Amino acid sequence: MNSSSNLINALFIFVLAGFIGFEVIRRVSPLLHTPLMSLTNALDAIAVVGAILLVGEHKSTLSAVFGFIAVVAATSNIVGGFLITDRMLKMFKSSRPAAKSVSQ
């Protein structure tokens, strides 16, 4: 077992990802803070991968049942989160009609 080096690797990733998150999110326009939250919510539902393995590997009845509920909960966040973020962003329009063609 090499769990202590795994742990250090994981800590490195956590800290670096935290920094990236901080820098990236600081630049998000306050205009879009609501869609930002629903988007991060959908992305956070990536926890579904852990739940899928629990259901699929079926190591015990308890783990499969918990995993099943977890997959349902996370999937509803993925689907609902992306849907509502898209709906919100579609509503943001500029008053300059030319803006659409100008923005690459």
Added chain:
Amino acid sequence: MTTDLAGGQVIIELLYLIASVLFILSLKWMSSPTTARHGIWAGEIGMLLAICGTLLHHGIVDYRLIFIALVLGSIIGVPLGEVAMTAVPQRTALSHAFGALCVTLVGSAEFYLRAPDISRFMMAVLSLEVILGGLTVTGSLMAAGKLQEILPQRPLTYKGQNFVNFVLLAGALAIAVSLVLHPEARSLFPFMILIALTFGVLLIIPIGGADMPTVISLLNGYAGLSAAAMGFVLDSKLLIIAGALDGSSGLILSIIMSKAMNRSFANVLFGAFGQVQAAAAAGEEARPVRSATPEEAAAILSAANRVIVVPGYGMAVAQAQHKVRELYDALSKRGVDVRFAIHPVAGRMPGHMNVLLAEADIPYDRLIEMEEINGDFPQTDVALVIGANDVTNPAARSDASSPIYGMPILDVDKAHTVMVIKRSLNPGFAGIDNPLYYLDNTLMLFGDAKAFVGSIVRELTGGQG
């Protein structure tokens, strides 16, 4: 686990890597409304790759149940993606609860699969995961209930509240410590979860509706942190990254929100805003105010060059957004420069007011943040306040005895004329009297926001024939 990976495993890890990059790009593209929709596509593709990669795992023996769960989740997710824009805050709170539920369940399942063969560090992280997850589940449900007005929005307080909360948290941590030292004591685990769930309820009960933007952001941060902890437990780099991104987003938004209310986290969570109200609302009530009719308001507005509209949540409650949009159109057509001043806590969650106005088709480049627009009020002919109260209260600048003293506000009182649409002189959400209404340059427009703005619009367009 760090030794040579099998070929299939390499492909899975590479898919996870691509997904991580796409997630970061997704958030990066949220920096501007022009690129934001690319962000959704990046997020969706990343998610799809990650799920497909996971399904490649050779350990999976049962695909049927996975697909049933995925389909069921999608069926629940679609209506949650189609709620009204005014209901987005409670939807968001609910999805924090779902996310945390997933994390808590996976953490609990992992505990029962592994214990007592679990390292001390792993047990500590797993405890953190399920305690944070558990309190986020019930805390978010409480927040959603308050926002949906199923539960009373008023803060519910009782004596010794903070003491009870502290004891509960200490109890959960004590169980966590004993599980770290003796992971074979599996029967203790459910109690830890139970305490975390109870703690979540009690933590949110004393928090009033006005503090919900901070609370939602904070719960967002907790949900992210618990997901990152789950990444440590499962040794999943992708999950650690997604959790860290979500956690930092929640943290940044919480900081912005608490700054906008001039409160510390501790004060929001343990302060119970409600208690100051009784004293503050007991001020004298007989000062003269000037009021105006829709005709007079329309005349003043059409004579103005620059108008700043200050919308508050009361506007959304009155469903007046679309009438406000008509007002914007009518005034713009007459050459009046109309902009909207957005206070960070104008809605029920960060950025909520922008979404409500964008839904009413008001162009986003007319929505200006508080810090950017505050310097413009002295050169503004009319500041029109619709359904906002505390965020315009000059007492926050001048009256050290006011409960909102120090809170950053929109300096509407510096405009040449201030018009406030309000049903009556009753104090607002937080129960604090607003001296703005008694100023010489303030005109009160008494009535329902939607009806009043409608009458102004009729005056303006009727005059043009």
